[in-house]
Amino acid sequence: MKIKPVGPIPAGYDVLNGELAIGGQTASELVRAAGKTPLFVYSRAHIDRRIAELRAALPARVGINYAVKANPHPDVIAHFAGLVDGFDIASSGELAKLQAAGIDPARVSFAGPGKRDDELEAAIAAGVTLNCESAGEAARALSIGQRLGTPPRIAIRVNPDFEIKGSGMKMGGGAKQFGVDQELVPELARKVIDEGAVWRGLHIFTGSQALSADAIIEAQGNVLNLAAQLTQEIGVPLPKLNMGGGFGIPYFPGDEALDLARVGEALHGLIDAASPVLADAELCIELGRYLVGEAGVYLCRVIDRKVSHGVTFLVTDGGLHHQLAASGNFGTVVRRNYPVAIATRYDGEADQVVNVVGCLCTPLDRLADQAWMPTADVGDIVAVFCAGAYGATASPADFLGHGAAAEVLV
Amino acid sequence: MKIKPVGPIPAGYDVLNGELAIGGQTASELVRAAGKTPLFVYSRAHIDRRIAELRAALPARVGINYAVKANPHPDVIAHFAGLVDGFDIASSGELAKLQAAGIDPARVSFAGPGKRDDELEAAIAAGVTLNCESAGEAARALSIGQRLGTPPRIAIRVNPDFEIKGSGMKMGGGAKQFGVDQELVPELARKVIDEGAVWRGLHIFTGSQALSADAIIEAQGNVLNLAAQLTQEIGVPLPKLNMGGGFGIPYFPGDEALDLARVGEALHGLIDAASPVLADAELCIELGRYLVGEAGVYLCRVIDRKVSHGVTFLVTDGGLHHQLAASGNFGTVVRRNYPVAIATRYDGEADQVVNVVGCLCTPLDRLADQAWMPTADVGDIVAVFCAGAYGATASPADFLGHGAAAEVLV
Numbered sequence: 001m002k003i004k005p006v007g008p009i010p011a012g013y014d015v016l017n018g019e020l021a022i023g024g025q026t027a028s029e030l031v032r033a034a035g036k037t038p039l040f041v042y043s044r045a046h047i048d049r050r051i052a053e054l055r056a057a058l059p060a061r062v063g064i065n066y067a068v069k070a071n072p073h074p075d076v077i078a079h080f081a082g083l084v085d086g087f088d089i090a091s092s093g094e095l096a097k098l099q100a101a102g103i104d105p106a107r108v109s110f111a112g113p114g115k116r117d118d119e120l121e122a123a124i125a126a127g128v129t130l131n132c133e134s135a136g137e138a139a140r141a142l143s144i145g146q147r148l149g150t151p152p153r154i155a156i157r158v159n160p161d162f163e164i165k166g167s168g169m170k171m172g173g174g175a176k177q178f179g180v181d182q183e184l185v186p187e188l189a190r191k192v193i194d195e196g197a198v199w200r201g202l203h204i205f206t207g208s209q210a211l212s213a214d215a216i217i218e219a220q221g222n223v224l225n226l227a228a229q230l231t232q233e234i235g236v237p238l239p240k241l242n243m244g245g246g247f248g249i250p251y252f253p254g255d256e257a258l259d260l261a262r263v264g265e266a267l268h269g270l271i272d273a274a275s276p277v278l279a280d281a282e283l284c285i286e287l288g289r290y291l292v293g294e295a296g297v298y299l300c301r302v303i304d305r306k307v308s309h310g311v312t313f314l315v316t317d318g319g320l321h322h323q324l325a326a327s328g329n330f331g332t333v334v335r336r337n338y339p340v341a342i343a344t345r346y347d348g349e350a351d352q353v354v355n356v357v358g359c360l361c362t363p364l365d366r367l368a369d370q371a372w373m374p375t376a377d378v379g380d381i382v383a384v385f386c387a388g389a390y391g392a393t394a395s396p397a398d399f400l401g402h403g404a405a406a407e408v409l410v
Numbered sequence: 411m412k413i414k415p416v417g418p419i420p421a422g423y424d425v426l427n428g429e430l431a432i433g434g435q436t437a438s439e440l441v442r443a444a445g446k447t448p449l450f451v452y453s454r455a456h457i458d459r460r461i462a463e464l465r466a467a468l469p470a471r472v473g474i475n476y477a478v479k480a481n482p483h484p485d486v487i488a489h490f491a492g493l494v495d496g497f498d499i500a501s502s503g504e505l506a507k508l509q510a511a512g513i514d515p516a517r518v519s520f521a522g523p524g525k526r527d528d529e530l531e532a533a534i535a536a537g538v539t540l541n542c543e544s545a546g547e548a549a550r551a552l553s554i555g556q557r558l559g560t561p562p563r564i565a566i567r568v569n570p571d572f573e574i575k576g577s578g579m580k581m582g583g584g585a586k587q588f589g590v591d592q593e594l595v596p597e598l599a600r601k602v603i604d605e606g607a608v609w610r611g612l613h614i615f616t617g618s619q620a621l622s623a624d625a626i627i628e629a630q631g632n633v634l635n636l637a638a639q640l641t642q643e644i645g646v647p648l649p650k651l652n653m654g655g656g657f658g659i660p661y662f663p664g665d666e667a668l669d670l671a672r673v674g675e676a677l678h679g680l681i682d683a684a685s686p687v688l689a690d691a692e693l694c695i696e697l698g699r700y701l702v703g704e705a706g707v708y709l710c711r712v713i714d715r716k717v718s719h720g721v722t723f724l725v726t727d728g729g730l731h732h733q734l735a736a737s738g739n740f741g742t743v744v745r746r747n748y749p750v751a752i753a754t755r756y757d758g759e760a761d762q763v764v765n766v767v768g769c770l771c772t773p774l775d776r777l778a779d780q781a782w783m784p785t786a787d788v789g790d791i792v793a794v795f796c797a798g799a800y801g802a803t804a805s806p807a808d809f810l811g812h813g814a815a816a817e818v819l820v
Contacts, residue, residue, distance in 0.1 A: 069771065069810050090771040093811025112810070114713040114725040114769025134716040134725075136788065159718055175721035177767045303524040306544040308569055311585035315524040315544075324806065329741050331774045357587045359524025361479065361500040364741045378546065393808040396734065400479050400522070400803075401503025 001311060001353045004370040005253035007339035009385050010294035012046055020297070020343035020383050023410035027299055027343035027381045030410065037381065038300040038318040038405040040392055042076055046295035051083045054287075057264030059271050063284035065109070067245065068094045070288025070389035071296070075409040077101045080291070088242075088286050092119040095128060109242065111157055111203060113177045120144050124152045131157040131203040131242070133179055135188050142195050154192045155200040155240065158182050158230070162222045164246045165215040167207025178205065182226060186233035193236060201240035201281065202227055209248040209289065213259040216246055217266040228275035238281040247290035251386050252336040258290075289389040296388020298323055298405070299343060300367075302380045303359060312354045316382050319358020319365045322405045324395040326384050329364050339385035340368040346383075348374030356382055360400050411721060411763045414780040415663035417749035419795050420704035422456055430707070430753040430793050433820035437709055437753035437791045440820065447791065448710040448728040448815040450802055452486055456705030461493045464697075467674030469681055473694035475519070477655065478504045480698025480799035481706070485819040487511045490701070498652075498696050502529040505538060519652065521567055521613060523587045530554050534562045541567040541613040541652070543589055545598050552605050564602045565610040565650065568592050568640070572632045574656045575625040577617025588615065592636060596643035603646060611650035611691065612637055619658040619699065623669040626656055627676040638685035648691040657700035661796050662746040668700075699799040706798020708733055708815070709753060710777075712790045713769060722764045726792050729768020729775045732815045734805040736794050739774050749795035750778040756793075758784025766792055770810050 019026040022041050025033070030041050054064055063085035068077065072094055078101050080087070087103060089095050090112045098108055110123045111131035120141050123130055125148055132138040132154055145152035159179035180188055185202070193199045204226060206219045223243045231238040250257050271283070300318025307313070320327035328335030340356060342348065350372045358365035367384055376382070397404045429436040432451050435443070440451050464474055473495035478487065482504055488511050490497070497513060499505050500522045508518055520533045521541035530551050533540055535558060542548040542564055555562035569589035590598055595612070603609045614636060616629040633653050641648040660667050681693070710728025717723070730737035738745030750766060752758065760782045768775035777794055786792070807814045 072811060089811075091769075091811040093813055097811065112769060112771045113716075113723075113767065114727055114729070116713055116727055116769075134714050136714050136716060175719040175723075175765075176773070177716070177718070177723045177725055177765070178771070178773075181718050303526055304544050304546050306546060306587070308587070308591050309585040313523075313585075313587045315587055317524055317526055319524070329739070331739050333743060355585075355587070357523065359501075359522060359526075361522045361588070363586070363588075393810075394806050396804050396806050397808065398803040401482060401499075401501040401507065403503055 003353055003372045006337040006371050007252045008250050009339045015347045018347050020346040034406045034408055036406050038322055040405055040407040041297045042388055042409045043295045057260045059268050061283055065284050065286040067286050067288030071292045072097050073407050092122045124150055129153040129155050129200045131155045133157050138192050151196050151198050153200050154197040155203050156180055156185055156189055157203040158185055160204055160226055164207030164210045164219040166212050167210045185230050189234040201238050203242040205244035207246045210246045211248040211258050213262040216263050221270050224270055224274045228277050231277045240282040243285050245286040247287055249293045293386050293389035298384040298387035299381050302378050305377050314354050314356045317359050319360045321397055321399045321402055322395050327366055337368045341383050342374050342376045343381040343383035345374040350374055413763055413782045416747040416781050417662045418660050419749045425757045428757050430756040444816045444818055446816050448732055450815055450817040451707045452798055452819045453705045460701055467670045469678050471693055475694050475696040477696050477698030481702045482507050483817050502532045534560050539563040539565050539610045541565045543567050548602050561606050561608050563610050564607040565613050566590055566595055566599055567613040568595050570614055570636055574617030574620045574629040576622050577620045595640050599644040611648050613652040615654035617656045620656045621658040621668050623672040626673050631680050634680055634684045638687050641687045650692040653695050655695055655697040657697055659703045703796050703799035708794040708797035710792050712788050715787050724764050724766045727769050729770045731807055731809045732805050737776055747778045751793050752784050752786045753791040753793035755784040760784055
């Protein structure tokens with residue numbers, strides 16, 4: 001059978017007693033401690049290292065926000081509380097999680113095109129900044145603020161005329177449900193300022209999951225230029241600019257890691273050369289996947305090993321109900337293999353081509369196709385890497401009644 | 411802007427006071443009673459009518475099983491308890507739901523390629539039939555049965571050499587994680603019988619979501635022939651044959667409903683002509699989507715109406731976190747529109763092209779693209795039809811923290 005490559009395993013994972021080890025514990029030990037598979041393991045050390053790399057590369061003036069939607073596990077949020085400058089949320093459900101973690105709402109901004117009135121009210125009452133996505137939303141926010149006697153903190157999310165080239169997911173450019181078309185922003189900004197909002201600036205998101213430094217640098221230059229232009233048109237100083245994110249991680253064979261040093265170096269230059277109207281603006285970037293994606297590993301156990309028409313299947317107790325993106329069923333056209341390995345034979349020599357599948361009763365439930373791996377059997381543990389972001393919560397956990405996976409931060 | 415058609419609205423939905431009505435209640439009334447949007451509404455009348463159509467079309471000898479994975483809502487399960495002959499489950503989580511509904515485990519069979527030991531134990535202890543998917547699983551079941559002192563009720567799921575042609579999802583033919591390759595079935599069947607299992611027969615599943623009567627008739631003929639051949643090779647009478655399902659429903663523009671009368675008529679003939687070795691076998695088909703898919707409507711509310719670059723967006727409080735398949739992100743290559751309508755302007759004249767999107771902060775979250783609809787505004791209710799199967803539980807409800815939708819059976 002033809003071999004299909006698997007994606008690149010992120011740096012920083014070790015072998016211990018022949019097994020994959022995370023934070024000094026083997027996969028078997030982690031599973032034993034958690035009491036079950038499937039299990040998501042998130043690594044503090046990976047998160048810390050990634051933040052340190054960013055702090056070293058980026059200008060000190062650029063703050064780092066964590067996009068909670070990437071991984072809203074309470075322990076992950078609590079860990080980020082001491083590491084990042086701000087938090088971006090996408091719902092009042094995420095706000096409640098930040099409040100439970102004791103995070104100051106002044107550090108929080110709320111984006112999303114369909115904010116309900118009760119969500120606006122919760123955010124305004126808490127003092128969260130609203131990244132308003134439309135004139136209608138801004139009007140609702142102002143009216144709710146008036147009723148509460150609390151001026152809403154309002155930034156405007158801009159739908160820019162450009163986007164990150166080659167971005168995995170396009171969030172700007174052309175007609176979009178996100179943000180306010182750039183030419184309509186100045187009028188709306190003046191209106192919300194006039195009507196008593198606390199002006200919090202601009203949010204310009206241009207894409208996500210980009211691996212090209214050039215594309216990100218170009219987008220960041222465009223964002224700074226657009227922010228300067230809009231600030232001049234608005235006519236009041238810009239308090240803050242959320243420059244968006246878009247930093248990608250390698251998932252698939254052939255993907256190369258983003259050259260962060262080059263992005264950082266270029267950003268120094270871009271900021272030095274930026275318009276003086278931005279001189280006093282607080283700057284930040286917003287990252288989710290880049291901060292936590294490679295820090296997570298999904299462990300599941302081989303329940304059956306079977307051969308059908310000469311093809312070997314490892315059937316696990318995991319699957320697309322926790323790893324929808326890895327199964328190739330979430331916004332993907334051509335399925336490719338994520339980085340997948342046999343955690344309990346992590347230093348074993350590959351000697352067999354296998355299909356690793358989940359336990360769901362659907363042919364969509366695939367974790368690795370035609371992968372070249374050490375021979376594994378019932379009881380072995382499979383690791384799917386790059387599982388830290390958009391895994392547990394971006395998958396249909398209730399599908400077929402198997403329920404949620406366990407999650408642990410180590 | 412170019413208009414893209416929406417899928418066909420299923421029969422049996424009415425207009426009342428200008429609104430979509432389900433079970434005699436308008437969309438507004440249903441939402442008011444539920445206290446929230448988004449809301450799944452499941453219609454008893456639709457389910458009852460579908461069952462009646464099947465009973466009228468199919469030979470009396472053919473039982474109807476409900477595949478719980480299509481919609482495991484407790485009220486839906488309870489409603490089916492009085493309508494169908496058996497239930498098919500895919501996990502011990504689904505078993506627990508049937509037990510909570512007081513359903514006799516003797517009516518239940520359990521398929522799925524990754525059954526854990528604790529699931530096998532729960533099923534054997536309850537007296538559920540296991541549709542064994544491999545020799546390894548059968549051995550585990552026998553060993554657990556011995557430990558419990560309860561002979562397991564075992565059927566074998568067959569991986570047939572054929573499948574339903576043009577099936578939306580292929581579950582047979584070639585190398586698969588499902589079932590036992592047909593040539594290996596007789597030996598395994600004799601083994602489990604010899605080792606003391608209660609022999610429950612064969613499960614031959616050949617595909618799902620097929621709209622072609624010809625393809626289903628051909629597959630059913632092949633299933634009966636294969637069952638007869640395997641029964642002769644096994645050498646003991648066949649207690650039961652689960653012939654699989656595969657009956658599809660129209661989701662997309664141009665889809666035509668399955669010609670059930672023709673399937674039923676052909677099945678009478680196939681059974682009359684079937685080998686005498688099947689004369690005493692209990693026969694059943696297993697349906698999920700066909701029983702409940704068209705009986706469900708997903709209602710969500712318009713939160714914002716905005717124009718970007720000349721394109722009108724209706725932003726709703728619903729989205730792919732409840733309607734992953736409708737968004738085009740679940741096993742779909744080319745996105746097409748489900749049947750979608752403005753429930754609160756159900757008899758309104760279409761006069762505008764709009765994009766209906768969800769509230770999630772991702773461009774994947776689309777409910778209808780370039781749809782021709784009556785002008786709707788904030789507060790209106792959008793209906794997505796064909797939402798009764800693989801909706802609430804086959805979607806990432808925790809994504810972005812908006813939480814689950816409400817569900818009601820009327």
